[in-house]
Amino acid sequence: MLSGWGRAPVVPGREVRSEDLARATSGLPLSRGLGRSYGDSSLPAHGDLAVASTTLADRILSFDEQSGVLRAEAGLALQELYRLFLPRGWFVPVTPGTQFVTLGGMVASDVHGKNHHRDGCFGAHVTELVLRVADGRIVTCSPTVERDLFRATVGGMGLTGHILEVAFRMVRVPSPWIATESVRVHDIDEFIAGLKQAGADGWPMTMGWIDCLSRGRRMGRGILMKGRWADPAEAPRRPPRPKRRITIPFDFPAFVLGPLTVRAFNTALYWQHLRRRRRAIVHPESFFYPLDILRAWNRMYGRRGLTQHQCVLPNEAGPGAARRFLEVLVSRGGASFLCVIKDCGPEGVGMLSFPRPGISIALDIAVRPETQALIDALNECVIKEGGRIYLAKDAFTRADHYQAMDPRVAEFQRVRRLWDPEGRLRSAQSERLLGDGPPREGRAP
Amino acid sequence: VKAALLGATKGMGRALARQMAGRGDAVFLLGRDPDDLARSARDVEARAGRPEGTVAAAACDLERPETFAPALDAAEAALGGLDAVVVTAGLFATQDRLESDPDLARRLLTVDFANTVAFCEEARRRLLARGGGTLCVFSSVAGERGR
Numbered sequence: 001m002l003s004g005w006g007r008a009p010v011v012p013g014r015e016v017r018s019e020d021l022a023r024a025t026s027g028l029p030l031s032r033g034l035g036r037s038y039g040d041s042s043l044p045a046h047g048d049l050a051v052a053s054t055t056l057a058d059r060i061l062s063f064d065e066q067s068g069v070l071r072a073e074a075g076l077a078l079q080e081l082y083r084l085f086l087p088r089g090w091f092v093p094v095t096p097g098t099q100f101v102t103l104g105g106m107v108a109s110d111v112h113g114k115n116h117h118r119d120g121c122f123g124a125h126v127t128e129l130v131l132r133v134a135d136g137r138i139v140t141c142s143p144t145v146e147r148d149l150f151r152a153t154v155g156g157m158g159l160t161g162h163i164l165e166v167a168f169r170m171v172r173v174p175s176p177w178i179a180t181e182s183v184r185v186h187d188i189d190e191f192i193a194g195l196k197q198a199g200a201d202g203w204p205m206t207m208g209w210i211d212c213l214s215r216g217r218r219m220g221r222g223i224l225m226k227g228r229w230a231d232p233a234e235a236p237r238r239p240p241r242p243k244r245r246i247t248i249p250f251d252f253p254a255f256v257l258g259p260l261t262v263r264a265f266n267t268a269l270y271w272q273h274l275r276r277r278r279r280a281i282v283h284p285e286s287f288f289y290p291l292d293i294l295r296a297w298n299r300m301y302g303r304r305g306l307t308q309h310q311c312v313l314p315n316e317a318g319p320g321a322a323r324r325f326l327e328v329l330v331s332r333g334g335a336s337f338l339c340v341i342k343d344c345g346p347e348g349v350g351m352l353s354f355p356r357p358g359i360s361i362a363l364d365i366a367v368r369p370e371t372q373a374l375i376d377a378l379n380e381c382v383i384k385e386g387g388r389i390y391l392a393k394d395a396f397t398r399a400d401h402y403q404a405m406d407p408r409v410a411e412f413q414r415v416r417r418l419w420d421p422e423g424r425l426r427s428a429q430s431e432r433l434l435g436d437g438p439p440r441e442g443r444a445p
Numbered sequence: 446v447k448a449a450l451l452g453a454t455k456g457m458g459r460a461l462a463r464q465m466a467g468r469g470d471a472v473f474l475l476g477r478d479p480d481d482l483a484r485s486a487r488d489v490e491a492r493a494g495r496p497e498g499t500v501a502a503a504a505c506d507l508e509r510p511e512t513f514a515p516a517l518d519a520a521e522a523a524l525g526g527l528d529a530v531v532v533t534a535g536l537f538a539t540q541d542r543l544e545s546d547p548d549l550a551r552r553l554l555t556v557d558f559a560n561t562v563a564f565c566e567e568a569r570r571r572l573l574a575r576g577g578g579t580l581c582v583f584s585s586v587a588g589e590r591g592r
Contacts, residue, residue: 019455019459059487061491062491084494088494
């Protein structure tokens with residue numbers, strides 16, 4: 001059985017693992033990395049029982065210290081890049097909120113991070129991809145070669161071909177430590193203004209945590225966090241030690257993350273930030289990957305699992321859009337243990353890249369019988385505000401909602417069909433959202 | 446340590462090459478496919494922070510005993526002698542396949558036993574000529590069962 005990080009849905013299937021990814025992907029409909037997308041994007045569609053696991057294909061093929069360009073096999077984990085290159089003064093240009101992802105997954109989801117308002121998505125820094133396309137050919141694409149295939153692959157959820165190799169530009173950092181400033185904010189309007197102002201003030205990394213159960217004039221209160229790489233003069237001389245990890249040993253009972261505990265946790269988190277403003281030099285893992293310290297933290301959500309709803313509400317929707325979105329959540333009794341808000345910059349190069357200029361809100365939601373209705377209501381609000389959702393997180397969105405959110409789907413499907421006319425490459429997610437059926441002329445070659 | 450690793454492009458051999466290079470050992474990679482070896486050599490260099498071209502490799506195939514001596518000669522020449530030779534290469538097949546395919550069973554025994562011993566003999570002679578060293582062969586509980 002296979003599932004994404006949310007453990008919902010769980011579907012029949014197995015991973016075919018090999019160091020020889022070009023061979024392992026032969027005849028398979030999908031590749032899968034470390035399984036950290038939350039929903040069904042790395043799961044096989046009905047009738048497809050196997051996917052290729054990329055994790056053994058993890059070699060670094062070259063690194064140019066002059067240009068910073070690193071080329072690696074698609075299964076290389078971000079954790080390895082962090083471990084090997086941060087001590088040498090290099091870091092990935094964009095990182096998601098966990099280091100347990102592969103390069104192939106970072107491309108397929110076109111991941112973004114706390115610096116999206118300044119540096120865009122990961123795909124903006126990719127210089128070349130090597131793919132195994134549906135007919136078995138190995139094809140190289142880049143922003144200038146097979147450009148449409150490149151743009152469809154970046155953020156294309158693995159549906160254009162098996163990603164075999166990724167080349168991208170690393171960035172130099174002045175120290176491995178992060179200088180932070182955090183500010184307690186009183187409502188959602190102040191939050192959005194604060195995020196925009198932090199970006200305008202030159203903070204390269206910004207994000208915030210929202211107490212999403214607060215109502216009325218306190219709706220959207222929370223903690224705004226700003227960060228930058230620390231200068232050597234202000235950073236500790238010693239390198240950051242690897243963080244000790246704790247494993248969640250079993251599935252928590254459902255009541256542990258029920259509405260009462262979620263409310264208590266969120267209230268405590270808000271009030272533990274007693275001073276209005278705090279400054280600190282922090283460990284890079286604490287800043288970038290705070291949840292990675294808990295191995296298997298998805299077990300905290302119990303056997304039914306969790307889903308994440310992440311949307312971007314465009315600037316054109318105005319400053320009230322985020323408040324209207326949170327009102328839908330609160331009115332439906334949605335209890336999100338963690339609610340994260342980010343400032344998004346320009347749209348990525350990928351045809352289906354998630355971010356666009358606006359505000360992103362991500363909600364972790366325990367799966368319950370009413371979850372589908374909650375996601376439907378949230379998505380109707382997103383459609384009304386002109387926003388869209390992040391496919392790497394999704395397991396519940398309906399096809400008509402998704403297609404109403406994203407008019408770019410038609411162009412993506414056109415390019416996809418050029419490279420895969422028989423529809424051999426697909427996933428449980430593409431079956432759900434794009435209407436993929438079984439391949440038209442038998443299975444893959 | 447100056448070590449030659451047979452089976453260095455995959456699995457335990459790959460992991461061992463990375464760890465040994467990471468702690469400062471000089472490693473020489475042996476395996477069947479020259480292209481694959483070159484990719485693994487670049488990987489070991491990049492992970493250990495060494496310049497490109499400083500980790501060398503040579504083709505060596507446990508199914509082709511005539512490759513053993515030239516490959517170990519190349520390793521000795523590149524590293525200036527050998528302190529250790531490690532073998533993680535081998536074949537594996539399920540019991541069902543071995544029982545239904547006598548040729549495969551014969552091939553597996555040749556590679557995993559007879560030719561591995563022959564390779565170790567080549568390595569032993571070279572290590573003893575330098576006064577000793579470490580010869581390390583990875584096996585598996587699969588080899589202990591009556592397959």
